[in-house]
Amino acid sequence: MMHRMFVLYLLTFSLPALARQEDSLQIRAIADEILEHGRAYENLRVLTKQVGARLSGSAGMYKAEAWGKKTLEQDGADKVWLQECKVPHWVRGGKDEAYIAATRKINLDILALGNSMGTGPKGIKAPVILINSFDELELRKDEVKGKIVFYNYKFNNKLVKTFAAYADAGKYRSQGPSRAAKYGAVAVLVRSMSNAADNNPHTGGMNYNDSFPKIPAAAVGLRDANILAQLITDKRDVSVYLKTLAKMLPDTIGHNVIGELKGSEFPDQIITIGGHLDSWDPAEGAHDDGAGCVQSIEVLRALKAIGYKPKRTIRIVLFANEENGLRGGTKYAEEAKAKGEQHYFALESDAGGFTPRGFGFTVSDEQLTKIRQWLPLFTPYGVFELSQGGGGADIGPLNRTLKTPLAGLQPDSQRYFDIHHARNDVFEAVNKRELELGAINMAALIYLVDKYGL
Numbered sequence: 520m521m522h523r524m525f526v527l528y529l530l531t532f533s534l535p536a537l538a539r540q541e542d543s544l545q546i547r548a549i550a551d552e553i554l555e556h557g558r559a560y561e562n563l564r565v566l567t568k569q570v571g572a573r574l575s576g577s578a579g580m581y582k583a584e585a586w587g588k589k590t591l592e593q594d595g596a597d598k599v600w601l602q603e604c605k606v607p608h609w610v611r612g613g614k615d616e617a618y619i620a621a622t623r624k625i626n627l628d629i630l631a632l633g634n635s636m637g638t639g640p641k642g643i644k645a646p647v648i649l650i651n652s653f654d655e656l657e658l659r660k661d662e663v664k665g666k667i668v669f670y671n672y673k674f675n676n677k678l679v680k681t682f683a684a685y686a687d688a689g690k691y692r693s694q695g696p697s698r699a700a701k702y703g704a705v706a707v708l709v710r711s712m713s714n715a716a717d718n719n720p721h722t723g724g725m726n727y728n729d730s731f732p733k734i735p736a737a738a739v740g741l742r743d744a745n746i747l748a749q750l751i752t753d754k755r756d757v758s759v760y761l762k763t764l765a766k767m768l769p770d771t772i773g774h775n776v777i778g779e780l781k782g783s784e785f786p787d788q789i790i791t792i793g794g795h796l797d798s799w800d801p802a803e804g805a806h807d808d809g810a811g812c813v814q815s816i817e818v819l820r821a822l823k824a825i826g827y828k829p830k831r832t833i834r835i836v837l838f839a840n841e842e843n844g845l846r847g848g849t850k851y852a853e854e855a856k857a858k859g860e861q862h863y864f865a866l867e868s869d870a871g872g873f874t875p876r877g878f879g880f881t882v883s884d885e886q887l888t889k890i891r892q893w894l895p896l897f898t899p900y901g902v903f904e905l906s907q908g909g910g911g912a913d914i915g916p917l918n919r920t921l922k923t924p925l926a927g928l929q930p931d932s933q934r935y936f937d938i939h940h941a942r943n944d945v946f947e948a949v950n951k952r953e954l955e956l957g958a959i960n961m962a963a964l965i966y967l968v969d970k971y972g973l
């Protein structure tokens with residue numbers, strides 16, 4: 520018969536008690552380092568205020584690459600380099616304009632969708648058809664010709680995790696324009712992918728289906744979307760004037776910015792930690808994804824500062840072009856495969872710099888069981904959930920091509936879509952302590968994966 524205390528011990532602690540104590544002290548040291556001497560917030564200030572917006576192909580992108588290289592060097596990477604990739608070069612081309620052409624002109628706050636084609640300098644004026652879903656579009660396809668399709672699909676407010684609402688609504692932005700063009704629409708307006716209380720429009724990437732005309736498309740702020748929907752519902756014939764000057768220029772050269780700490784025991788096993796360096800043009804890309812970039816750099820800095828010597832190679836990657844092409848993440852995985860690199864694990868932070876709540880994983884069930892044994896080491900720092908399902912757009916290709924296990928930081932998501940891809944995603948919207956807590960939990964996870972393996 521097993522001793523009762525031993526059974527209790529097995530149930531309570533899956534790591535030997537001494538190891539647990541040592542790990543708890545190491546993670547405490549990481550936390551103290553970041554909370555007292557953290558660089559993430561100051562790095563974010565420089566990235567957002569001195570570099571600013573950094574969409575692929577823009578001057579900001581090149582400034583951001585230089586910032587990334589310098590910051591990784593300053594914060595302790597052994598080696599820093601740029602990995603070249605082709606990136607799309609979409610430009611907004613000027614100020615987007617729209618108004619409801621009624622007796623009293625009503626301005627609409629809009630932003631052209633990324634990758635969309637503009638109306639040209641004269642703009643277009645056309646009657647608007649209100650469409651609440653793709654099912655409704657199919658039912659009313661004969662009424663669409665010559666009109667502006669206004670997709671008013673709402674965020675599902677019943678979903679507590681807001682990323683689920685975003686995933687649900689996102690198809691109207693990405694596929695909506697071509698699905699409307701198929702039936703002869705001349706332009707598309709989309710209700711912003713948000714449940715914010717303000718009227719800021721939220722842009723984001725869209726993709727044309729080459730089989731149909733490439734019609735202009737823009738996102739509308741939520742209050743203006745409600746006004747437009749109400750006017751149409753009141754059975755008035757409503758026309759809208761829309762002017763966007765967007766265009767797609769030829770592909771240009773961009774870079775993933777990479778910094779490394781060489782592993783001491785298994786240098787060929789690479790652990791990637793990253794966020795994306797590009798951001799939409801109307802804002803500073805503070806939460807999306809400046810936060811993920813500076814947190815990733817902070818993981819490297821803090822591990823080095825406490826004197827931790829990683830067994831495996833720790834690689835920080837500031838990915839190019841997540842927002843409108845994913846070319847950086849794709850290139851990184853392609854080159855990893857071509858060079859026969861061993862990608863042991865990858866972690867991304869691309870869900871905002873808010874208070875961390877958990878990590879989502881794309882790992883085997885056995886690996887998740889092992890990871891969950893570490894939960895008591897995270898809870899003092901605010902992570903309470905280690906669940907299956909998660910990763911990040913930029914590290915997704917590593918999993919698809921090399922089966923690399925993935926994780927994504929999951930911060931509190933309630934405020935993320937208030938600022939996501941909108942002009943209020945600025946430095947001031949990020950809280951220093953919340954940002955740092957994210958970095959602490961990321962560093963703790965990397966420390967544990969490096970030390971114990973998966």
Ligand SMILES: [Zn+2]
Pocket residue numbers: 795807808841869
């Ligand atoms: Zn992002």
